[in-house]
Amino acid sequence: MMQLLAMVFSWAMTGRLDPSERPPPPAVTPLEASAVRRWAGPLGLMLATPPLALLAWMITVHFDGSVTDFARSITWERFVALVPGPSVPAVRVLLGWVLFQGLLLKFLPGESFKGPVTPAGNQPEYKLNGVAAWLVTHLALLVGVRLGVLSPRTLWEHFGSLLVTLNLVALALCVFLYWKGLRYPSTTDAVRTDHRLFDFFQGVELHPTLFGMNVKQLVHCRLSMMGWSALVLLFSAYQAELHGGLSRAMTATASLITLYLFKFFVWEAGYFTSLDIMHDRFGYYLCWGLFTWVPAVYALPALSLVERREDLHPVLAFLIVVGGVVSIWVNYAADAQRQRVRATQGNTTVWGQRPEVLPARYTTADGVERENLLLVSGFWGLARHFHYVPELTLAYLWTAPAGFSRALPWFYAVYLTILLVDRARRDDQRCAKKYGPAWEAYCQRVPWKILPGVW
Ligand code: NDP
Numbered sequence: 001m002m003q004l005l006a007m008v009f010s011w012a013m014t015g016r017l018d019p020s021e022r023p024p025p026p027a028v029t030p031l032e033a034s035a036v037r038r039w040a041g042p043l044g045l046m047l048a049t050p051p052l053a054l055l056a057w058m059i060t061v062h063f064d065g066s067v068t069d070f071a072r073s074i075t076w077e078r079f080v081a082l083v084p085g086p087s088v089p090a091v092r093v094l095l096g097w098v099l100f101q102g103l104l105l106k107f108l109p110g111e112s113f114k115g116p117v118t119p120a121g122n123q124p125e126y127k128l129n130g131v132a133a134w135l136v137t138h139l140a141l142l143v144g145v146r147l148g149v150l151s152p153r154t155l156w157e158h159f160g161s162l163l164v165t166l167n168l169v170a171l172a173l174c175v176f177l178y179w180k181g182l183r184y185p186s187t188t189d190a191v192r193t194d195h196r197l198f199d200f201f202q203g204v205e206l207h208p209t210l211f212g213m214n215v216k217q218l219v220h221c222r223l224s225m226m227g228w229s230a231l232v233l234l235f236s237a238y239q240a241e242l243h244g245g246l247s248r249a250m251t252a253t254a255s256l257i258t259l260y261l262f263k264f265f266v267w268e269a270g271y272f273t274s275l276d277i278m279h280d281r282f283g284y285y286l287c288w289g290l291f292t293w294v295p296a297v298y299a300l301p302a303l304s305l306v307e308r309r310e311d312l313h314p315v316l317a318f319l320i321v322v323g324g325v326v327s328i329w330v331n332y333a334a335d336a337q338r339q340r341v342r343a344t345q346g347n348t349t350v351w352g353q354r355p356e357v358l359p360a361r362y363t364t365a366d367g368v369e370r371e372n373l374l375l376v377s378g379f380w381g382l383a384r385h386f387h388y389v390p391e392l393t394l395a396y397l398w399t400a401p402a403g404f405s406r407a408l409p410w411f412y413a414v415y416l417t418i419l420l421v422d423r424a425r426r427d428d429q430r431c432a433k434k435y436g437p438a439w440e441a442y443c444q445r446v447p448w449k450i451l452p453g454v455w
Helices: 002-014 035-062 067-073 076-082 088-107 130-147 152-183 196-202 215-243 248-266 284-298 314-343 388-402 408-435 437-445
Strands: 111-114 125-128 357-363 369-375
Touching (some): 035 196, 035 284, 035 408, 088 130, 088 152, 088 215, 130 248, 152 215, 152 284, 215 284, 248 314, 248 388, 284 408, 314 369, 357 437, 369 437
Antiparallel strands (some): 111 125
Protein backbone atom coordinates (compact mmCIF):
# COMPACT_ATOMS: atom_id res chain seq x y z
CA MET A 1 0.00 0.00 0.00
CA MET A 2 2.76 2.43 0.99
CA GLN A 3 4.60 1.54 -2.19
CA LEU A 4 1.51 2.28 -4.29
CA LEU A 5 1.08 5.65 -2.56
CA ALA A 6 4.74 6.47 -3.16
CA MET A 7 4.28 5.66 -6.87
CA VAL A 8 1.17 7.84 -7.18
CA PHE A 9 2.90 10.69 -5.32
CA SER A 10 5.98 10.40 -7.50
CA TRP A 11 3.86 10.45 -10.68
CA ALA A 12 1.78 13.42 -9.49
CA MET A 13 4.87 15.47 -8.62
CA THR A 14 7.34 14.53 -11.33
CA GLY A 15 5.54 12.45 -13.94
CA ARG A 16 7.59 9.34 -13.04
CA LEU A 17 5.94 6.27 -11.51
CA ASP A 18 9.19 4.87 -10.19
CA PRO A 19 10.39 7.15 -7.34
CA SER A 20 13.98 6.02 -7.93
CA GLU A 21 13.88 7.59 -11.41
CA ARG A 22 13.02 11.04 -10.08
CA PRO A 23 15.51 13.82 -10.88
CA PRO A 24 17.60 14.73 -7.81
CA PRO A 25 16.82 17.94 -5.89
CA PRO A 26 18.84 20.87 -7.31
CA ALA A 27 22.19 21.68 -5.73
CA VAL A 28 22.71 25.14 -4.25
CA THR A 29 24.63 27.44 -6.59
CA PRO A 30 25.97 30.88 -5.66
CA LEU A 31 23.99 33.75 -7.16
CA GLU A 32 26.10 36.40 -8.78
CA ALA A 33 23.85 39.40 -9.05
CA SER A 34 23.54 42.92 -7.68
CA ALA A 35 21.55 43.54 -4.48
CA VAL A 36 18.79 45.05 -6.60
CA ARG A 37 18.34 41.87 -8.63
CA ARG A 38 18.96 39.57 -5.65
CA TRP A 39 16.44 40.91 -3.20
CA ALA A 40 15.47 44.61 -3.45
CA GLY A 41 13.79 44.28 -6.86
CA PRO A 42 11.95 41.01 -6.14
CA LEU A 43 10.84 42.18 -2.69
CA GLY A 44 9.70 45.56 -4.00
CA LEU A 45 7.71 43.93 -6.82
CA MET A 46 6.13 41.32 -4.53
CA LEU A 47 5.02 44.03 -2.11
CA ALA A 48 3.82 46.45 -4.77
CA THR A 49 2.07 44.30 -7.38
CA PRO A 50 -0.83 42.77 -5.36
CA PRO A 51 -2.10 46.16 -4.07
CA LEU A 52 -1.49 47.71 -7.51
CA ALA A 53 -3.60 45.02 -9.21
CA LEU A 54 -6.44 45.66 -6.78
CA LEU A 55 -6.12 49.46 -7.04
CA ALA A 56 -6.34 49.23 -10.84
CA TRP A 57 -9.70 47.48 -10.52
CA MET A 58 -10.94 49.81 -7.77
CA ILE A 59 -10.09 53.03 -9.64
CA THR A 60 -11.57 51.71 -12.88
CA VAL A 61 -14.84 50.48 -11.42
CA HIS A 62 -15.44 53.00 -8.61
CA PHE A 63 -13.69 56.12 -9.94
CA ASP A 64 -14.28 55.72 -13.68
CA GLY A 65 -10.56 55.15 -14.27
CA SER A 66 -9.62 58.60 -12.95
CA VAL A 67 -6.54 58.49 -10.74
CA THR A 68 -7.06 62.17 -9.88
CA ASP A 69 -10.64 61.57 -8.64
CA PHE A 70 -9.38 58.65 -6.61
CA ALA A 71 -6.55 60.66 -5.04
CA ARG A 72 -8.86 63.61 -4.27
CA SER A 73 -11.78 61.74 -2.74
CA ILE A 74 -10.41 58.58 -1.17
CA THR A 75 -10.40 58.26 2.62
CA TRP A 76 -9.13 55.34 4.64
CA GLU A 77 -12.70 54.37 5.65
CA ARG A 78 -13.92 54.43 2.05
CA PHE A 79 -10.87 52.53 0.86
CA VAL A 80 -11.44 49.78 3.43
CA ALA A 81 -15.13 49.65 2.53
CA LEU A 82 -14.27 49.20 -1.17
CA VAL A 83 -11.70 46.42 -0.70
CA PRO A 84 -13.50 43.17 -1.48
CA GLY A 85 -12.82 39.92 0.33
CA PRO A 86 -12.38 36.48 -1.20
CA SER A 87 -15.76 34.84 -1.75
CA VAL A 88 -17.30 31.42 -2.31
CA PRO A 89 -18.70 32.35 -5.77
CA ALA A 90 -15.21 33.50 -6.77
CA VAL A 91 -13.67 30.22 -5.60
CA ARG A 92 -16.38 28.34 -7.53
CA VAL A 93 -15.68 30.29 -10.73
CA LEU A 94 -11.97 29.67 -10.35
CA LEU A 95 -12.31 25.95 -9.68
CA GLY A 96 -14.75 25.58 -12.59
CA TRP A 97 -12.36 27.41 -14.90
CA VAL A 98 -9.33 25.31 -13.88
CA LEU A 99 -11.29 22.08 -14.27
CA PHE A 100 -12.81 23.07 -17.61
CA GLN A 101 -9.51 24.21 -19.12
CA GLY A 102 -7.64 21.23 -17.66
CA LEU A 103 -10.14 18.84 -19.28
CA LEU A 104 -9.97 20.64 -22.64
CA LEU A 105 -6.17 20.54 -22.59
CA LYS A 106 -6.10 16.88 -21.68
CA PHE A 107 -8.89 15.49 -23.86
CA LEU A 108 -9.34 17.67 -26.96
CA PRO A 109 -7.43 16.07 -29.83
CA GLY A 110 -4.15 17.68 -30.83
CA GLU A 111 -0.65 16.77 -31.95
CA SER A 112 2.13 16.68 -29.42
CA PHE A 113 4.94 19.21 -29.90
CA LYS A 114 8.46 19.03 -28.58
CA GLY A 115 9.75 22.41 -27.38
CA PRO A 116 13.31 23.69 -27.70
CA VAL A 117 16.11 21.89 -25.86
CA THR A 118 16.55 23.33 -22.35
CA PRO A 119 19.90 24.38 -20.82
CA ALA A 120 20.09 20.95 -19.12
CA GLY A 121 19.43 19.18 -22.41
CA ASN A 122 15.76 18.21 -21.82
CA GLN A 123 12.94 18.68 -24.32
CA PRO A 124 9.52 19.54 -22.83
CA GLU A 125 6.39 18.26 -24.58
CA TYR A 126 3.18 20.22 -25.23
CA LYS A 127 -0.22 19.43 -26.65
CA LEU A 128 -1.33 21.54 -29.60
CA ASN A 129 -5.10 21.87 -29.25
CA GLY A 130 -5.27 25.59 -28.43
CA VAL A 131 -7.51 26.64 -31.34
CA ALA A 132 -10.03 23.89 -30.56
CA ALA A 133 -9.94 24.85 -26.85
CA TRP A 134 -10.47 28.53 -27.74
CA LEU A 135 -13.45 27.69 -29.97
CA VAL A 136 -15.07 25.33 -27.43
CA THR A 137 -14.50 27.81 -24.59
CA HIS A 138 -16.01 30.79 -26.42
CA LEU A 139 -18.91 28.75 -27.76
CA ALA A 140 -19.61 27.46 -24.24
CA LEU A 141 -19.48 31.01 -22.85
CA LEU A 142 -21.82 32.38 -25.51
CA VAL A 143 -24.30 29.52 -25.06
CA GLY A 144 -24.03 29.83 -21.27
CA VAL A 145 -24.80 33.57 -21.40
CA ARG A 146 -27.66 33.04 -23.88
CA LEU A 147 -29.25 30.34 -21.70
CA GLY A 148 -28.78 32.42 -18.55
CA VAL A 149 -26.50 29.84 -16.93
CA LEU A 150 -23.62 32.36 -16.93
CA SER A 151 -24.24 35.90 -15.81
CA PRO A 152 -21.88 38.64 -17.06
CA ARG A 153 -23.47 40.94 -14.45
CA THR A 154 -22.47 38.58 -11.62
CA LEU A 155 -18.92 38.46 -12.99
CA TRP A 156 -18.82 42.27 -13.06
CA GLU A 157 -20.16 42.53 -9.52
CA HIS A 158 -17.77 39.90 -8.13
CA PHE A 159 -14.74 40.78 -10.22
CA GLY A 160 -12.95 42.53 -7.35
CA SER A 161 -13.57 39.55 -5.13
CA LEU A 162 -12.33 37.24 -7.90
CA LEU A 163 -9.08 39.22 -8.09
CA VAL A 164 -8.53 38.95 -4.34
CA THR A 165 -9.22 35.21 -4.50
CA LEU A 166 -6.86 34.81 -7.45
CA ASN A 167 -4.22 36.66 -5.48
CA LEU A 168 -4.43 34.26 -2.56
CA VAL A 169 -4.65 31.12 -4.68
CA ALA A 170 -1.70 32.24 -6.82
CA LEU A 171 0.42 32.96 -3.75
CA ALA A 172 -0.38 29.53 -2.30
CA LEU A 173 0.52 27.92 -5.64
CA CYS A 174 3.82 29.86 -5.76
CA VAL A 175 4.73 28.56 -2.29
CA PHE A 176 3.78 25.00 -3.27
CA LEU A 177 5.77 25.15 -6.53
CA TYR A 178 8.80 26.55 -4.72
CA TRP A 179 8.68 23.65 -2.25
CA LYS A 180 8.07 21.11 -5.02
CA GLY A 181 10.98 22.51 -7.06
CA LEU A 182 13.37 22.11 -4.13
CA ARG A 183 12.19 18.62 -3.17
CA TYR A 184 10.59 16.95 -6.17
CA PRO A 185 11.60 18.70 -9.40
CA SER A 186 10.08 17.28 -12.57
CA THR A 187 13.28 17.71 -14.60
CA THR A 188 16.98 18.34 -14.17
CA ASP A 189 16.46 21.99 -15.17
CA ALA A 190 15.58 23.09 -11.63
CA VAL A 191 17.94 25.75 -10.27
CA ARG A 192 18.47 26.62 -6.61
CA THR A 193 20.63 29.55 -5.53
CA ASP A 194 21.85 30.69 -2.13
CA HIS A 195 19.12 33.39 -2.11
CA ARG A 196 15.67 32.05 -1.15
CA LEU A 197 13.76 35.22 -1.87
CA PHE A 198 15.24 35.41 -5.35
CA ASP A 199 14.38 31.75 -5.98
CA PHE A 200 10.81 32.24 -4.80
CA PHE A 201 10.40 35.24 -7.09
CA GLN A 202 12.21 33.82 -10.10
CA GLY A 203 11.14 30.20 -9.66
CA VAL A 204 13.05 26.98 -9.20
CA GLU A 205 11.64 24.79 -11.98
CA LEU A 206 11.73 25.62 -15.66
CA HIS A 207 9.10 23.09 -16.72
CA PRO A 208 7.15 21.79 -13.70
CA THR A 209 4.56 19.07 -14.24
CA LEU A 210 1.68 18.11 -11.96
CA PHE A 211 -0.40 14.96 -12.48
CA GLY A 212 1.38 14.48 -15.81
CA MET A 213 0.32 17.94 -17.04
CA ASN A 214 2.66 20.67 -18.20
CA VAL A 215 1.93 23.39 -15.60
CA LYS A 216 3.35 26.21 -17.72
CA GLN A 217 1.12 25.39 -20.68
CA LEU A 218 -1.95 24.97 -18.47
CA VAL A 219 -1.47 28.18 -16.47
CA HIS A 220 0.05 30.35 -19.15
CA CYS A 221 -1.94 29.49 -22.20
CA ARG A 222 -5.17 28.00 -20.96
CA LEU A 223 -5.96 29.63 -17.62
CA SER A 224 -4.41 33.04 -18.18
CA MET A 225 -4.50 33.94 -21.89
CA MET A 226 -7.79 32.08 -22.40
CA GLY A 227 -9.10 33.76 -19.24
CA TRP A 228 -8.18 37.19 -20.62
CA SER A 229 -10.14 36.41 -23.80
CA ALA A 230 -13.12 35.12 -21.77
CA LEU A 231 -13.13 38.25 -19.58
CA VAL A 232 -13.21 40.57 -22.59
CA LEU A 233 -16.10 38.57 -24.07
CA LEU A 234 -18.05 38.68 -20.79
CA PHE A 235 -17.37 42.39 -20.18
CA SER A 236 -18.70 43.06 -23.70
CA ALA A 237 -21.76 40.91 -22.99
CA TYR A 238 -22.38 42.89 -19.80
CA GLN A 239 -22.13 46.18 -21.65
CA ALA A 240 -24.66 44.91 -24.21
CA GLU A 241 -26.98 43.91 -21.34
CA LEU A 242 -26.50 47.25 -19.57
CA HIS A 243 -26.91 49.62 -22.53
CA GLY A 244 -28.93 47.42 -24.88
CA GLY A 245 -26.01 47.05 -27.31
CA LEU A 246 -22.27 47.33 -27.81
CA SER A 247 -20.61 50.71 -28.21
CA ARG A 248 -18.24 51.21 -31.15
CA ALA A 249 -15.48 51.85 -28.62
CA MET A 250 -16.01 48.45 -26.96
CA THR A 251 -16.42 46.75 -30.35
CA ALA A 252 -13.04 48.13 -31.49
CA THR A 253 -11.20 47.27 -28.25
CA ALA A 254 -12.80 43.86 -27.73
CA SER A 255 -12.46 42.74 -31.35
CA LEU A 256 -8.73 43.60 -31.41
CA ILE A 257 -7.99 41.87 -28.10
CA THR A 258 -10.03 38.84 -29.17
CA LEU A 259 -8.29 38.61 -32.55
CA TYR A 260 -4.89 38.99 -30.87
CA LEU A 261 -5.72 36.15 -28.47
CA PHE A 262 -7.12 33.95 -31.21
CA LYS A 263 -3.82 34.51 -33.07
CA PHE A 264 -2.04 33.53 -29.88
CA PHE A 265 -3.67 30.09 -30.02
CA VAL A 266 -3.10 29.69 -33.76
CA TRP A 267 0.57 30.36 -32.99
CA GLU A 268 0.66 28.38 -29.73
CA ALA A 269 3.53 26.14 -30.91
CA GLY A 270 5.57 29.27 -31.60
CA TYR A 271 4.84 30.50 -28.11
CA PHE A 272 6.72 27.52 -26.70
CA THR A 273 9.86 29.07 -28.19
CA SER A 274 9.28 32.44 -26.48
CA LEU A 275 11.26 33.75 -23.52
CA ASP A 276 8.55 33.12 -20.91
CA ILE A 277 8.39 29.47 -21.79
CA MET A 278 11.98 28.72 -22.84
CA HIS A 279 13.92 30.68 -20.25
CA ASP A 280 11.85 32.07 -17.36
CA ARG A 281 11.42 29.69 -14.47
CA PHE A 282 7.98 29.28 -12.93
CA GLY A 283 8.04 31.37 -9.75
CA TYR A 284 6.12 34.39 -8.44
CA TYR A 285 7.04 36.50 -11.48
CA LEU A 286 5.30 34.16 -13.92
CA CYS A 287 2.85 32.23 -11.75
CA TRP A 288 1.39 35.13 -9.77
CA GLY A 289 1.61 37.38 -12.82
CA LEU A 290 -0.39 35.01 -14.97
CA PHE A 291 -3.00 34.29 -12.32
CA THR A 292 -3.58 37.85 -11.06
CA TRP A 293 -1.75 40.53 -13.05
CA VAL A 294 -3.12 39.43 -16.43
CA PRO A 295 -6.84 39.58 -15.46
CA ALA A 296 -6.31 42.72 -13.35
CA VAL A 297 -4.17 44.75 -15.76
CA TYR A 298 -4.40 43.26 -19.26
CA ALA A 299 -8.21 43.43 -19.29
CA LEU A 300 -8.28 47.10 -18.09
CA PRO A 301 -8.97 48.72 -21.48
CA ALA A 302 -12.12 46.56 -21.88
CA LEU A 303 -13.09 46.84 -18.21
CA SER A 304 -12.92 50.63 -18.36
CA LEU A 305 -15.36 50.77 -21.30
CA VAL A 306 -18.15 48.66 -19.80
CA GLU A 307 -20.13 51.48 -18.18
CA ARG A 308 -19.05 54.28 -20.53
CA ARG A 309 -21.72 56.03 -22.56
CA GLU A 310 -19.49 58.31 -24.69
CA ASP A 311 -18.63 56.66 -27.98
CA LEU A 312 -16.15 56.83 -30.84
CA HIS A 313 -16.72 58.37 -34.27
CA PRO A 314 -17.29 55.44 -36.69
CA VAL A 315 -14.34 56.49 -38.91
CA LEU A 316 -12.01 56.59 -35.93
CA ALA A 317 -13.25 53.19 -34.73
CA PHE A 318 -12.66 51.79 -38.21
CA LEU A 319 -9.13 53.23 -38.41
CA ILE A 320 -8.26 51.83 -34.98
CA VAL A 321 -9.42 48.38 -36.00
CA VAL A 322 -7.52 48.50 -39.31
CA GLY A 323 -4.34 49.71 -37.57
CA GLY A 324 -4.75 46.99 -34.95
CA VAL A 325 -5.26 44.21 -37.50
CA VAL A 326 -2.13 45.32 -39.39
CA SER A 327 -0.16 45.33 -36.10
CA ILE A 328 -1.37 41.83 -35.24
CA TRP A 329 -0.33 40.63 -38.68
CA VAL A 330 3.15 42.21 -38.53
CA ASN A 331 3.75 40.82 -35.03
CA TYR A 332 2.62 37.37 -36.15
CA ALA A 333 4.66 37.49 -39.37
CA ALA A 334 7.82 38.48 -37.46
CA ASP A 335 7.41 35.68 -34.90
CA ALA A 336 6.60 33.18 -37.67
CA GLN A 337 9.64 34.21 -39.75
CA ARG A 338 12.20 33.29 -37.13
CA GLN A 339 10.43 30.02 -36.27
CA ARG A 340 10.05 28.99 -39.93
CA VAL A 341 13.73 29.66 -40.61
CA ARG A 342 14.80 27.52 -37.66
CA ALA A 343 12.29 24.74 -38.38
CA THR A 344 13.46 24.44 -42.02
CA GLN A 345 17.16 24.98 -41.27
CA GLY A 346 17.02 28.05 -43.49
CA ASN A 347 15.46 26.25 -46.46
CA THR A 348 12.62 28.71 -46.89
CA THR A 349 12.06 32.25 -48.13
CA VAL A 350 11.87 35.48 -46.17
CA TRP A 351 10.28 38.41 -47.98
CA GLY A 352 10.60 36.42 -51.20
CA GLN A 353 14.33 35.69 -50.85
CA ARG A 354 16.55 33.07 -49.34
CA PRO A 355 17.02 34.07 -45.68
CA GLU A 356 20.38 35.36 -44.48
CA VAL A 357 21.42 33.42 -41.40
CA LEU A 358 24.31 33.20 -38.96
CA PRO A 359 25.08 29.77 -37.45
CA ALA A 360 25.43 30.19 -33.67
CA ARG A 361 27.04 27.48 -31.56
CA TYR A 362 26.37 26.93 -27.85
CA THR A 363 26.87 24.22 -25.23
CA THR A 364 24.15 22.87 -22.91
CA ALA A 365 24.79 21.91 -19.28
CA ASP A 366 25.10 18.22 -20.29
CA GLY A 367 28.21 19.20 -22.29
CA VAL A 368 26.63 18.68 -25.71
CA GLU A 369 27.53 21.26 -28.34
CA ARG A 370 24.57 22.42 -30.42
CA GLU A 371 23.82 24.94 -33.14
CA ASN A 372 20.99 27.39 -33.82
CA LEU A 373 20.40 29.73 -36.73
CA LEU A 374 20.13 33.47 -36.16
CA LEU A 375 18.04 35.13 -38.84
CA VAL A 376 19.65 38.32 -40.13
CA SER A 377 17.13 39.33 -42.81
CA GLY A 378 13.39 40.12 -42.85
CA PHE A 379 11.97 41.66 -39.68
CA TRP A 380 14.97 40.31 -37.77
CA GLY A 381 17.26 42.39 -39.95
CA LEU A 382 15.43 45.65 -39.07
CA ALA A 383 16.08 45.39 -35.31
CA ARG A 384 16.85 42.55 -32.91
CA HIS A 385 13.35 42.82 -31.36
CA PHE A 386 11.42 44.63 -34.07
CA HIS A 387 8.34 42.47 -33.34
CA TYR A 388 7.84 44.49 -30.11
CA VAL A 389 6.97 47.55 -32.24
CA PRO A 390 3.65 46.12 -33.54
CA GLU A 391 2.99 44.52 -30.12
CA LEU A 392 3.17 47.99 -28.53
CA THR A 393 1.33 49.79 -31.35
CA LEU A 394 -1.50 47.33 -30.88
CA ALA A 395 -1.67 47.89 -27.13
CA TYR A 396 -1.90 51.68 -27.62
CA LEU A 397 -4.49 51.23 -30.37
CA TRP A 398 -6.84 49.01 -28.37
CA THR A 399 -6.60 51.44 -25.44
CA ALA A 400 -7.34 54.50 -27.60
CA PRO A 401 -11.15 53.93 -27.56
CA ALA A 402 -11.06 54.64 -23.80
CA GLY A 403 -9.97 58.22 -24.63
CA PHE A 404 -7.39 60.47 -23.05
CA SER A 405 -9.36 61.95 -20.16
CA ARG A 406 -8.47 59.16 -17.69
CA ALA A 407 -5.06 57.69 -17.03
CA LEU A 408 -5.82 54.20 -15.82
CA PRO A 409 -6.94 52.50 -19.05
CA TRP A 410 -3.41 53.31 -20.35
CA PHE A 411 -1.75 51.44 -17.53
CA TYR A 412 -1.41 48.22 -19.54
CA ALA A 413 0.17 49.94 -22.56
CA VAL A 414 2.67 51.89 -20.44
CA TYR A 415 3.51 48.81 -18.35
CA LEU A 416 4.03 46.77 -21.55
CA THR A 417 6.40 49.42 -22.92
CA ILE A 418 8.56 49.18 -19.79
CA LEU A 419 8.35 45.38 -19.81
CA LEU A 420 9.40 45.00 -23.45
CA VAL A 421 12.24 47.53 -23.25
CA ASP A 422 13.61 45.63 -20.25
CA ARG A 423 12.97 42.31 -21.97
CA ALA A 424 14.92 43.34 -25.08
CA ARG A 425 17.83 44.28 -22.83
CA ARG A 426 17.65 41.03 -20.83
CA ASP A 427 17.33 38.91 -23.96
CA ASP A 428 20.38 40.58 -25.51
CA GLN A 429 22.43 39.81 -22.39
CA ARG A 430 21.22 36.20 -22.33
CA CYS A 431 21.91 35.62 -26.03
CA ALA A 432 25.35 37.29 -25.78
CA LYS A 433 26.24 34.84 -22.99
CA LYS A 434 24.78 31.86 -24.86
CA TYR A 435 26.19 32.50 -28.35
CA GLY A 436 29.28 34.70 -27.71
CA PRO A 437 30.95 35.73 -31.00
CA ALA A 438 27.94 34.77 -33.17
CA TRP A 439 25.71 37.16 -31.19
CA GLU A 440 28.36 39.89 -31.46
CA ALA A 441 28.38 39.38 -35.23
CA TYR A 442 24.56 39.60 -35.29
CA CYS A 443 24.66 42.86 -33.26
CA GLN A 444 27.15 44.31 -35.73
CA ARG A 445 24.88 43.41 -38.66
CA VAL A 446 21.72 44.57 -36.84
CA PRO A 447 22.70 47.31 -34.37
CA TRP A 448 19.19 48.33 -33.21
CA LYS A 449 17.49 46.72 -30.22
CA ILE A 450 13.81 47.54 -30.99
CA LEU A 451 13.25 50.64 -33.10
CA PRO A 452 15.46 50.94 -36.20
CA GLY A 453 17.42 54.19 -36.21
CA VAL A 454 16.45 55.06 -32.62
CA TRP A 455 17.40 52.38 -30.08
P1 NDP B 1 11.15 36.46 -28.82
O1 NDP B 1 10.21 36.14 -29.89
O2 NDP B 1 11.77 37.83 -28.84
O3 NDP B 1 12.27 35.39 -28.79
C1 NDP B 1 13.53 35.68 -28.29
C2 NDP B 1 14.41 34.49 -28.56
O4 NDP B 1 14.47 34.23 -29.97
C3 NDP B 1 15.82 34.71 -28.14
O5 NDP B 1 15.99 34.44 -26.77
C4 NDP B 1 16.54 33.70 -29.00
O6 NDP B 1 16.29 32.41 -28.43
C5 NDP B 1 15.77 33.76 -30.30
N1 NDP B 1 16.32 34.72 -31.25
C6 NDP B 1 16.77 35.96 -31.01
N2 NDP B 1 17.17 36.55 -32.15
C7 NDP B 1 16.98 35.67 -33.12
C8 NDP B 1 17.20 35.69 -34.53
N3 NDP B 1 17.72 36.75 -35.14
N4 NDP B 1 16.88 34.60 -35.24
C9 NDP B 1 16.36 33.51 -34.65
N5 NDP B 1 16.11 33.42 -33.31
C10 NDP B 1 16.42 34.49 -32.57
O7 NDP B 1 10.46 36.18 -27.41
P2 NDP B 1 9.40 36.97 -26.60
O8 NDP B 1 8.94 36.00 -25.60
O9 NDP B 1 9.89 38.26 -26.09
O10 NDP B 1 8.21 37.30 -27.61
C11 NDP B 1 7.33 36.33 -28.12
C12 NDP B 1 6.02 37.02 -28.51
O11 NDP B 1 5.28 37.37 -27.33
C13 NDP B 1 6.20 38.30 -29.31
O12 NDP B 1 5.20 38.37 -30.27
C14 NDP B 1 6.02 39.38 -28.28
O13 NDP B 1 5.59 40.56 -28.90
C15 NDP B 1 4.96 38.75 -27.38
N6 NDP B 1 5.01 39.24 -26.00
C16 NDP B 1 3.87 39.75 -25.44
C17 NDP B 1 3.87 40.19 -24.15
C18 NDP B 1 2.63 40.72 -23.52
O14 NDP B 1 2.58 40.79 -22.29
N7 NDP B 1 1.62 41.10 -24.29
C19 NDP B 1 5.10 40.13 -23.31
C20 NDP B 1 6.22 39.57 -24.01
C21 NDP B 1 6.18 39.15 -25.29
P3 NDP B 1 17.28 31.13 -28.62
O15 NDP B 1 17.86 30.90 -27.28
O16 NDP B 1 16.35 30.04 -29.06
O17 NDP B 1 18.27 31.52 -29.66
